[in-house]
Structure formats: C-alpha cells, structure tokens
Amino acid sequence: MLRPGAYPTGWLPGVAMPDANDELLTRVGDALAGLTGSRDAALVLAVSGGPDSMAMLDIARSCWAGSLYATTVDHGLRPESADEAAMVNAYCAAAGVAHATLRPPVPITGSLQSAARAARYALLNQHANDCGADFIVTAHHADDQLETMLMRLARGSGVDGLSGVRSRNGRIIRPLLGCRKAELITYCERTRLRFVSDPSNDNMEFDRVRMRAALASFDAIDPLMAVRSADALADAAEALDWMADREAQTSIIADDDGVLLILTSYPPGLLRRLVQRCLERVQPGIVPRGPQADRLIAALHSGEQTMIGDVLCRPVREGLAWQFTAAPKRGGVQRR
Numbered sequence: 001m002l003r004p005g006a007y008p009t010g011w012l013p014g015v016a017m018p019d020a021n022d023e024l025l026t027r028v029g030d031a032l033a034g035l036t037g038s039r040d041a042a043l044v045l046a047v048s049g050g051p052d053s054m055a056m057l058d059i060a061r062s063c064w065a066g067s068l069y070a071t072t073v074d075h076g077l078r079p080e081s082a083d084e085a086a087m088v089n090a091y092c093a094a095a096g097v098a099h100a101t102l103r104p105p106v107p108i109t110g111s112l113q114s115a116a117r118a119a120r121y122a123l124l125n126q127h128a129n130d131c132g133a134d135f136i137v138t139a140h141h142a143d144d145q146l147e148t149m150l151m152r153l154a155r156g157s158g159v160d161g162l163s164g165v166r167s168r169n170g171r172i173i174r175p176l177l178g179c180r181k182a183e184l185i186t187y188c189e190r191t192r193l194r195f196v197s198d199p200s201n202d203n204m205e206f207d208r209v210r211m212r213a214a215l216a217s218f219d220a221i222d223p224l225m226a227v228r229s230a231d232a233l234a235d236a237a238e239a240l241d242w243m244a245d246r247e248a249q250t251s252i253i254a255d256d257d258g259v260l261l262i263l264t265s266y267p268p269g270l271l272r273r274l275v276q277r278c279l280e281r282v283q284p285g286i287v288p289r290g291p292q293a294d295r296l297i298a299a300l301h302s303g304e305q306t307m308i309g310d311v312l313c314r315p316v317r318e319g320l321a322w323q324f325t326a327a328p329k330r331g332g333v334q335r336r
Helices: 022-035 049-062 081-095 112-131 142-154 183-191 208-215 223-251 267-280 292-303
Strands: 044-048 068-072 098-100 135-137 252-254 260-261 307-309 309-318 321-328
Touching: 022 049, 022 223, 044 049, 044 112, 049 068, 049 081, 049 183, 068 081, 068 112, 098 112, 142 183, 142 208, 142 223, 183 252, 223 252, 223 267, 252 267, 252 307, 260 267, 267 292, 267 309, 267 321, 292 307, 292 309
Parallel strands: 044 068, 044 135, 068 098
Antiparallel strands: 252 260, 260 321, 307 309, 309 321
C-alpha cells in the first residue's frame, strides 16, 4: 500500500499517482519482503534511468517503509550518461529520496560490458556500506532472465550457469524477476514516469542485444516459466553445494604439501565441486571454466599429472586419491 506522505503536496512524478491497490505494487512489495525478510530494510536501489529501474524506484517509493538510497552509476562511456543521472536525481529531489551519482575511479577499459559490471557492483557495494544499507536492489526482470539462460545455454553452461541471475546473491536482491519488461514500461507510461533509452541496447555487437532481437520474433517461450526453471536449477545447485560442503569435511584432508581428495568415486556434478574446493584451498580465487575442470578430472582419472593455474594436480595412492599442491615455479608439467 502507499506509504503515508509518499508523494509530497504539489509534486507529481507525472500526471497520475500510482494506485495503492495496484497489483504490481503489491507483487513487488511482497517480493522485496520475501527477499529481505522484513518490510523496512534499508535498500540501495541501482537506478540507471531506464524504464525497468525507474519503475522499480517509483514502486519502491510507493510501497516500502524502509530507507531508500537511489544510486546511479555513471560509467562515463557515453556523453548522454551525465544527463541521464541528472534526470534520476531530479526525480529523487522531487520525491524526497536520497540519490547519489557514482563514477568509477579509473576509466573503463578492456571488455566494456564485463568491466563496467565489475566496476558498478564494486561502487554499489561500497555505497551500501557507507549508507548502512542492508541490500542492493537491481531491476533485472523475467525477460532478462530468459535472455541470460539462453545465452548460457548457447555456451554449454551447466546447472550453475543455467540457473541464471539469482533472486538473491549475498546482499544483492532482484525483486522484479517475476515481472515482464512490458508491464514495467506500461507502468511508466500509465504514471507518466520519465525514463531514458540506452542506445547500447540496440547495438547488435553485444550478444544480449542479438538474443533479445531473436526473442522479439519468437514468443513460444514464456519468460515467467523460464524464471521458474531458473529457480529450480538454483535449488539444484544449492543442494549440490550443500552436499559438497558436507562431503568435504571427510573427503578433503590437508597434508604437508597441500590437500588430498581421498575419495574420487563421486557422481560428476559432485566431484567437480569437491575438486574446485581442493583447488581453492591451494590457490584462493581460482575458478576454472567447465571444460577446464572436465579436462583436469579426466586427466586425473587417467592417472596423469597435470597443472591448472598455479596448482599441481596428481593421482596418489595408486590413483585412489588426488593430491593438489602449489605448482613448482619451473618445469615441464602440462597445463590444462
């Protein structure tokens, strides 16, 4: 329902105020409550100025009792981005919502989308810490989820990848995954809420844009059903992690040089997770891609010694156990 005093006298976000009985407000408010475990957690809202995030901001402004901190990250990649951040700031000033524009300390280089994403989340996390906010809220919706799943399917992803973007990942929450993009745009139009269009969303050089264009003429897949499938896969991934953590207590032991995996006869999905835990104990932060991990496990099953990253991996105890140690600085060990 609308919070008392949500819209100060004389201020209108457009022409119409949101209806307190709007089903979309109820749905998003319930999703936020479910993801945060409360009705008044302090939230940092990631607002780019597009229709998805502007709808999220306006809905949260209408239905959430906790503190809100709208945040726009200006990556400095387009000349229009400063004006877009200013538009969000103007809305927030009128609405009485705290707003900050954050900029990366160094220019974005390399793979622009991945580098911008890493910089964005680093800034949002720091800002949430500064504000004392409990959660960071992004505007990913059901159509985004379907695009992500299909892109990862095209790359041969497994259970973890096909679970798509999680509704909650640490302090990051996504309450709009149960919403279609079209209904968010309709909300903006109905309430005359201003939003911007990022021209990069039409750049066919990006995989996501090409996938979105393909889906525009193919409506046989319901994005909301894709969200259900992603949730089921996320549950399966969580179950595998739980089992791996439990098995690791008895199957992974430390030795003088590194760690031993003393049991290797697990089903493939569980074995991959246990091998990953062994690798991380020797080289924290190492995350081999699926094909790399599969080649490593196949080599160990075949009795071969190999190396991945800076970790030397070899069968021991007549191949019944596998040892993982820091790799020698020099040598002829084959890398996977």
